[in-house]
Amino acid sequence: ETGVTQTPRHLVMGMTNKKSLKCEQHLGHNAMYWYKQSAKKPLELMFVYNFKEQTENNSVPSRFSPECPNSSHLFLHLHTLQPEDSALYLCASSYEGSGANVLTFGAGSRLTVL
């Protein structure tokens, strides 16, 4: 399988649940990203991992916990979320070091928090 794959595509969870989003890339990229896409808001960069090291954390609440065990896999662990966290969560990857740094996106995980 090629490209960036995100699972699950849809997730409904209660505020007390713990769940995880998974992202996998088979492009040989060395950087991975989590973005949050909410209605009527710009894309929000949440986390960036370069060579498995976290290099960006844009003041994301601690109820979101990223994990990057290797350069091909990225997780977003979710716990005690709020209804306002309902959004489309997009994973992306790129080859850092090429300058233009073109991102390849997955199809997203649609999260609904009840």
Add this chain to the structure above:
Amino acid sequence: AQSVTQLGSHVSVSEGALVLLRCNYSSSVPPYLFWYVQYPNQGLQLLLKYTSAATLVKGINGFEAEFKKSETSFHLTKPSAHMSDAAEYFCAVKEKNTPLVFGKGTRLSVIA
């Protein structure tokens, strides 16, 4: 810090008409500029990118964009709209060693 402004959150054109989506950027150094497209229930897909080579950049699906430094603009155009072009379009700017910054997006509707 770099920023992007997309004029018009929603643009509607007739099938066969010119598509023009506006993007202005702010950057303290020569930037990299991108247009991405998002179809319903999908992630973002790269349409085209400007990396300081030719100022007129051709992308996929007949789209092109022109980098105008004097106007700090990178507008996206297509001569003739097709129904399949209906989607959300995002302009983005990047400076070296900084994350990509996206605009708020413009939803394009194509009317038959």
